[in-house]
Amino acid sequence: MTEAWHPVAASSDLPLRHTFHGQLLGRELAIWRADGGFVNVWENRCLHRGVRLSIGLNDGRELQCQYHGWRYASRTAGCTYIPAHPADAPARTICNRSFLAFERYGLVWTGESPAGELPTVEVLEAADPFGLRNLPVNASAELVIEMLHGHGFQPNAKLDNFGAEIAVQSYGEHCRVLSAMAGGSTTTVVFFVQPVDASRSVIRPVMVGVPEPLVQTDVLRHHNAKLTELRDRIESEAARLPALQPLSAAIEQVPIHLSEVPIGAIGRRKAPLRVQVARKWQTATDIVAIEFESIDGQLPTFQPGAHIDVHLPNGLVRQYSLTNGPGELTHYRVGVKLEAESRGGSASLHETVREGDVVAISEPRNNFPLRRDSLRTVLIAGGIGVTPLLAMAQALHHNDLRYELHYFARADDHVAFRTILDELGDSTQAHLGLSPGGTAAELERILDQPGHAEHVYVCGPGPMLEATRRIAADRGWPDEAVHFEYFQNATEIDDTTSFEINLARSALTLRVGSGETILEVLHQHGVSLGSSCEQGACGTCSVAVLDGEPLHQDVYLSEAERELGDQMMVCVSRTNGKSLTLDI
């Protein structure tokens, strides 16, 4: 039975922002419709502490557990936010169990491990389905099916009479088609029976053809009354039979590492996803927008602030931030600015890559996580740096959190993604054509009053980032309230030093010579470590430092983090000392 498709809800049971409580073969389900219409069928337990997700909050894009507030994205059931770790990005692998779901004949269908296509019922293919009231029954599906053979009702045209002739057809194990005939008229109803548990079922009847509007209520009441009579008979019969043991559905074990946050990536520059360029369009002067769609299956969960590595046809790997709003998982959308001094990355995406092309990308990685416990969030974007902030703004907007998005651009025609900005409305403000001095003055105004539990996120060109960080510090914003993401590291990297690295976990001591990076030496010796930009901007190759004094050359760590000296970006940072002990 676990290989069969079963109905588990009526489509009308799933109004927007509701979470339906269902059960199939002993397994409880949380079923909810996202605002876009997508129906999610999930195991009814939050993988964090096992609380029922059916009492969770459906916000239209994500489902939030009531217990510790973990949020899960529509479609993937992947975790997007953990309130107890507001500054961290949840590991991509934290994901609730979800089941395939389809809507057909006004019902939601799923299965534990359904084999083959969702079956069709011919009579329902020929005419429009009309959903009757579904009835739960305290009896096994087998008994319900058996007793449906004695069920009777009147054709729609003869509701007030009685004694219609009934013809029954079997349609597989859990479906019976009954036709009532009287005085030359016939009405056919398909009865699907959902096995809820060993001794509980739901009868889900669907009429073939929609009755005239004037008689619909009478038809619905007639069938509800007849089915209630049938239910009484079935339940009396069930009470005579020996009681059945409830089914127990096996709950998949969650690997222990999933309860730890965050998890370092392993392996380097992997591009496990193949996606197709579904749409590419000019969104502003020198900026193209590109939407990638999955070729095979669901795209993985992303969080606001996340980026993907795009492996280009010319062999280059570039990082682009996702601009998607929460729960938008039918595609990934990025914005690419044509750089005047392009080393081939942006030029390739602008000129070579076309709609329909297949490219390899990494799973989304989030080194710029967004807190959702901030009382006010100030988003500051410079030019193409708007992309991760657009994802953040949409998440904040959708969660009704207070925020403002300041978008600094050269001129009106350099403002990208206007459709998204229009949806965000009044919380966004464009600052156009300002000189460096004018920008600084505007930043001073924006950052004038730091408040308790308020946070600033800034992304843009290096000089603007530095100005923002400096002004924020001057105005009294604490270091940990100012979050930033550089596109690139403009620092002149000194790679002349040579030193030893002790790998505490791998029990290896290696030598890093001048002209080599720690990351390169690690890879040469088969030590697996994730990396992405390889210029000290993205934060992916962060490693914990156990001993020794790092010489930081990245732009990822804040001043306070640098001073702590307990982590470093091994793609660019080194030491002036003799050795470093790293937690690898």
Added chain:
Amino acid sequence: MITLYNWDLSVNCYKQRLLLSILDVEYESIPVDFYPGWEHKSAEFKRINPLGHIPVIVDDGYKLRDAHAILTYLASKYDPSGRWYPASDPHLLGETAQWMLFAEGTTNTASAARLHVNLGYEFDIEVLREGAHELFRALDEHLWFREREGLDWVTSSPHPTIADLAIFPDVMLSEEGGISRLDYPAIRRWTDRVRRIEGFVVMPGMFEAAKGAPK
């Protein structure tokens, strides 16, 4: 000023707190140590209510007991719109009274089951659970057909009444008494709607509902 003799974990006291919050009426709460202090059975409290139960209100010297009677009084006095207790419409008034009586049933079954499980009251728990399921089946059917008519509440009014508030907590906390609502999807949707009423407050054991979709 209204004084409410109150216990936080009592559904019947919560019904008053809920209506007062929705109507935005200030009141003073006097805690009665219902459990484990058994204060409502004390000689002192019996001077306030000889029947020895809560809630009781005193409004400017006017004293009233019994949850559903108090709801009727508060709505009549403090809701100038007349929608929460629709006294001027005979049909709606009749339906409101009918569903208030239904609420006596849910209180005596679903909420009684909760007293048995949480506080050890000696009731025949199976009888209470069966009784609650019978009422829930009727309520689910009723609300399903209401939805088909485009109506959201237990009466045919387009606005909720005190009957919705009288039934709601018995239903919303039924799982504490071992009564699952899995078989009652129309009831579950109605509890979302009640929890979205402006001024809604929770009591221990319940959560707020997700905000409704923008219209």
